Amino acid sequence: MTSPQEELLPGTRRALLHRIAVAQSEGRAPSLTAAVVRGGRVVWHGSRSSVDGQLPDQDVQYRIGSITKTFTAVLVLRLRDEGLLDLGDPLEKHLPGTGAGEATIAGLLAHTAGLAAESPAPWWERTPGALRPELADVLGEQPLRHPVGRRHHYSNPGYTLLGALVEEVRGAPWEDVLRREVLDPLGLDRTSARPRAPHAGGWAVHPWADVMLPEPAEDLGRMAPAGQLWSTTGDLARFAVFLTHGDDRVLSAESVREMRVPAAPAETADVADRVTYGLGLQLQHRDGRTLVGHSGSLPGFLANLTIGVEDDVAAVVLANCTSGPYPSLVGGDLIRIVAEAEPRIPEPWRPLRQVDASLLELAGPWYWGTNAFALRVTADGGVSLGPLAGGGRRSRFRSNGDGTWYGLEGYYAGELLRAERRTDGTVSHLDLGSFVFTREPYDAAAPVPGGVDPEGWRGIG
Template sequence: MPQTRRALLRRLAIAQAEGRAPSMMGAVVRGGQVVWTGARSAVDGEVPHGDVQYRIGSLTKNFVAVLVLRLRDEGLLRLDDPIGTHLKDAPVPEATIAQLLSHSAGLAAESRGPWWERTAGELRPEPADLFGERSQLHPAGRRHHYSNPGYAVLGALVERLRDGTPWGEVLRREVLEPLGMARTMLRPEMPHAGGWAVHPWADVMLPEPAHDTGLMGPAGQLWSTTEDLCRWAAFLLRGDERVLSAASLAEMRTPAVPPEGDGWDAGYGLGTQLVRRNGRRLAGHTGSMPGFLAVLWVDPEEDTAALALANCTSGIPIGTVAADLLQIVAHHEPRIPEPWRPLPGAVDEDLLALTGPWYWGANPFALRLTGSRGLELVTLSGVGRTSRFRAEADGTWTGLDGYYAGETLRVERAPDGTVTHLDLGTFVFTRGPYEPAGPVPGGVDPEGWRGI
């Protein structure tokens, strides 16, 4: 709608003008498609377009995390493996891969020596050169402490398990090419924006250097375009079996460390920042390098994503800008629900017979049948633990979320095959509230229900 497009452009224009960015771009993806792009000011005298590269900084970490999850899904590692299992020269060999992904390994925030973002990478030829005497500032697994060199270690892990292939080449071959992201790369190619620092007290600018950061590249080296990042956003929302499944992407969006801020304002998953903005739970990453700011947020509930890019070192609350773009879309054009459709194919009558009311003690719940023989436990009282369940080959179901995530749901039967109860992580669900004949742990008072 025209009013939505105007509101989006206005938000981008305010950010560019108030933040005094030489140029700025934004985009919104919905339903896997680009629905809006906007640009302000100029690159080389022209309004920037979707194929102009900007440096995206720590958005790079999101890409590296996908490479690590691919290795996990192939069975080449486990997330709870100590990094020393795979990298003998790791600075904290007992820290797990999951802790490195979630910045909870306790590693220092920055590498030793000069400011790495403005230092040529060849000055650190070996991984050991990245860490000083105090590489670990906190006990592993105790708290979130953002660590750029931690992602350098993960890049080395990818190279080790891909037979020495540089991580950037692995990324191009396994992720960028399948997704059609030909303009995302380690070094810029024209057309690209130049990076600038803007003087705080005068409307003048200073060019920023754009070094190849070498071993620190997995922390923030990548350059990309609005068009490519829109493809990345669609992938993060939907998944792509050639690259990473939707289930593994959802795992990356799950908080892996205690959230930061009051009221769960911010947290971190696996290579993924998590924030609450305007009442919505967003996932993605912000990024900054000298001369550049970037952000990409996805809102899975609304099936939307927004990104913003600018070629200035500071001055713009870049994360807020993209969150506001999402809020504008949700306000002006709320998501229309998908149409209801019946499940395809024949229905398993035995499975259908499991649906309907069940009771945990006296609390009423119901089981619903979903696609692919899945089940959903919902509360009928308004209180109680709910979850979705994935069907397994052995006839059980595995919880996908909430309290029962990872727990096993079993259908228990009598010798004649009739269903007696459900066992959900040892909790017993019966067809009636505290049925006298049911296998309720501790038994049921033989006098039954009574009044005062």
């Protein structure tokens, strides 16, 4: 992936550099490195360091902590796409005897399985994984803290179970499966379970003095699928492109889009920040845009990968300190800077090469009762339906190839839209999840539920 710095305007590049310089200085990070991706490639990379002349480049590894969970989620979605499991399956069906078998695979991915946030003491991030050789050592005597499926409760042991599930179904270690099925196909050669030079050392910075202590870099053992990986801004930039557009060698665009759909309710404390969780991805609404990705932390390291899907801009931020610069805020700011300074230029409008006459017949205004809607034919052969004015229910629909369409978003996600025709072939009305849409408000010639008053429209007598 090339890095043509000139693709961003000088003012934008300076604003990006200023943002990470403030983060490194005020956060007192020994080093901080960042990259911005636009249109599928790196368009900016910047670093700041406390050591003169030693600026980390895109090839220097940092530990990325819980961003590892997104990689594990990709492996699980691959199993689903191959038909080897269903996300609604209880864990017990594929990995019996854990004591948490009633949790579903989807619940584990979205942290709604009710599991504890951490494994039993001692603190797993600063102690060898050899202290927890079995799943029982990770889960403890009481794995569940909440009723299964009732609330979002972030769980590191939950992703340990997902890693064990991958190993059980594939018959190979999690690390080997990850390398074979994700890292190698995507060209992530500088992402690994153990550090490979050049890599940063992890530091703890004293909260009240400008002095530091080295942090241990433990092998997490069973907990590896929750936070083991090391990576670089270059590799995570490639991974961000994959999470935006998909790659059929790993996961389709449709499956990575599914990962970005909210799958867990926001906790009360998160409502103000509008933070939710998908399938292995964190979601946040900030500065008027939806951001998806994941943060990560382990003693000595902070990491964040953030994607603004609508803007087609992503940011990666890595630092080698236990606390300080808040990479998730920095990543969101980097996206905002680029998106606002250099708004995405849309592709030229082009007419469709061909369109089915029966589909074109449906385009135009429709009425649900007295509410006016417009149905439009989209460039991908589907349709969109939404209010002609103001807010209200709207959705895009994907063609099923049989004259029906499947709702992709919003209130109508998963609902079926179809055109009902009369015996002479003309369109009578649209049926959408039992709602009748007609060409005229309460069209007396259509089967409007409850019927239409035979005296028709009238004023006040």
